[in-house]
Amino acid sequence: MDPTRIVIFDLAEQRLAWTDRRQEVLAQNIANLDTPGFRPRDLPSFAGALRQAAMAAPAQTQPGHMAGTSGALLAAMLPEQTALHAPDGNAVSLDEQLVKVTETATSQSLVTSIYKKYVGLFGMALGRTP
C-alpha cells in the first residue's frame, strides 16, 4: 500500500502547504505595515481552493494526456477588500493580520496533531507499542 494514496495524509500534506504559503503572505502584509500604498493580500480559503482545484482538474481521456498541475491551491493571491486605509494609502490592519496568523498557526497545529495520531494508529495496527 502506497502511504501517499491515503486520503487523510494527502489532505494533510495539502493543508500544510497551504498554511506555509499563507504564513508567508501574512508575514509580507505585516512587514509592510508602514509601506505607503501597500494593500494586504491573502490566499483563498482552503475549502474553497480545494473545491476549485477539484473542479478545474483536467480530465485524462487518453493515456498520453498529461495530468495537469494542481497548483491552483496556492496560486492566486487576492488583494483583500478593506474599507479603511491610512492617509498614505496603506490598508494593512494589524489586528486583523495577527488574528489570521494565530488562525493559521492553530490550523497547522491541528493538522500535525491529526497526522501524528494517524501515524500512531497505523503503528498500533502493525502491533507496535505507541
Next chain:
Amino acid sequence: MDIDKAMTISARGMAAQTVRLRVVAENLANADTTGSSPGADAYRRKTVSFETRMDSALGAETVRVKQVGRDASDLPLRYDPSNPAANAGGYVKTPNVSSFVEMMDMREAERSYSANLAVMQATRSMLTRTIGMLS
C-alpha cells in the same frame, strides 16, 4: 520553503523598523544642534520611507527602507544674540525636531517591530511542530 521565506520576510521587516528607530534616535539626539557660523542652518530632521521590493533570490516580496530623507519644513527661529549661529538680527535657526512627533514615531516603530516578532515566533512554532511530525 515557504516557512523560511516567512521568517526572512519578518526579519527584513524588523531590520527596516530598526533603521527607523535609529533615525528617531538621531533626530532626538540632535534636537538642540544649531549651526556654528552666523546665520547657518541648524540640524534638519531626518525622515524614513519604506517600499515593497521583490527579492528574486528569495522569491518573495520583502520590505526595505526606500530612502532616508530630510524634512524640508522651516527651521524655527529663536532670539539668542549670544549664540555663535545668531544672524545679524540676533536670531538663531533651531532644528525642526519635535520631540512629540519623534516619540510617536518611536512607539509606532516599536509596535511594528513587535508585530513582526510575533509573526516570527508563530512561524517558528509551526516549524517546530512540522519537525515534531517525525518523532
